[in-house]
Amino acid sequence: MNFRWSFWRPLFSLRPIIAVAARLSASNFVSGFTAAYVSNGGAVIDTTNIDVTISQPLLNGGTGGLTKLGSAALTLSGTNSYGGPTLVSDGTLSVSGSVGLSAVTVSGGTLAGKGSFNGAVTINTNGNLILGGLDPVNTGTLTINSNLNLAGNISPN
Amino acid sequence: MNKSLTQSNDAAVVTGSLAVTGVGTLTLNNVGPALVVGDRFQLFNKPVVNGSGLTLSPAPATGWYWQNNFAVDGSVSVVNTLVATNPTNIVSTVSGSQFTLAWPADHLGWRL
Numbered sequence: 396m397n398f399r400w401s402f403w404r405p406l407f408s409l410r411p412i413i414a415v416a417a418r419l420s421a422s423n424f425v426s427g428f429t430a431a432y433v434s435n436g437g438a439v440i441d442t443t444n445i446d447v448t449i450s451q452p453l454l455n456g457g458t459g460g461l462t463k464l465g466s467a468a469l470t471l472s473g474t475n476s477y478g479g480p481t482l483v484s485d486g487t488l489s490v491s492g493s494v495g496l497s498a499v500t501v502s503g504g505t506l507a508g509k510g511s512f513n514g515a516v517t518i519n520t521n522g523n524l525i526l527g528g529l530d531p532v533n534t535g536t537l538t539i540n541s542n543l544n545l546a547g548n549i550s551p552n
Numbered sequence: 553m554n555k556s557l558t559q560s561n562d563a564a565v566v567t568g569s570l571a572v573t574g575v576g577t578l579t580l581n582n583v584g585p586a587l588v589v590g591d592r593f594q595l596f597n598k599p600v601v602n603g604s605g606l607t608l609s610p611a612p613a614t615g616w617y618w619q620n621n622f623a624v625d626g627s628v629s630v631v632n633t634l635v636a637t638n639p640t641n642i643v644s645t646v647s648g649s650q651f652t653l654a655w656p657a658d659h660l661g662w663r664l
């Protein structure tokens with residue numbers, strides 16, 4: 396995984412592994428920066444045991460995409476423009492912001508959202524799609540400015 | 553879904569192709585006022601190719617059904633009698649000056 400984090404200082408590069416341990420909380424998981432560039436290696440975010448929200452934009456820093464691992468939820472609430480593929484194999488990826496041209500494939504777990512996607516979305520046989528995000532009370536609309544292929548299960552929340 | 557809200561249900565707007573490519577299940581949970589026959593919920597903004605392949609669950613009430621209109625207009629509706637969606641033949645007969653058209657009872661409700 397390669398991230399370039401954008402602070403007030405000039406950009407610099409580092410290679411963190413984002414593995415969410417129980418000692419971390421969702422609120423401080425990604426504090427201290429305003430944006431991150433996803434470089435060629437892509438970003439792997441494992442949310443085992445804890446739900447995480449990333450409000451900062453994940454920007455296009457190369458060909459890398461986003462791989463979501465772990466049984467808990469990852470929420471993207473920012474305006475994301477990374478260009479590589481988005482892969483969900485476990486847990487829930489919830490998008491309340493937007494995802495740019497990344498093609499999204501859900502091979503396991505769930506994609507939930509009331510945000511927007513500009514790339515194609517594919518829900519494979521073992522995947523799930525929740526329309527309207529995770530809010531159990533208010534309704535919402537998922538916008539896909541591309542193709543949607545559904546082989547898995549669907550539920551309005 | 554909740555009929556008391558301005559937007560009665562979660563939905564998806566898709567600008568590209570929209571297709572069902574498997575045999576998944578669509579789970580429909582009503583969290584609002586009791587449903588009545590004729591209620592219609594627009595889940596997709598357009599017809600869903602092969603949308604009739606989705607299984608709709610659970611039933612809206614005992615003895616009622618979800619009518620799968622996905623392939624037609626992207627919606628589902630509450631009915632108390634399921635209308636078969638497979639193609640069928642219309643039988644015509646002429647007796648004297650009377651012309652009669654007939655079709656299977658499980659296809660009542662079709663609109664030509």
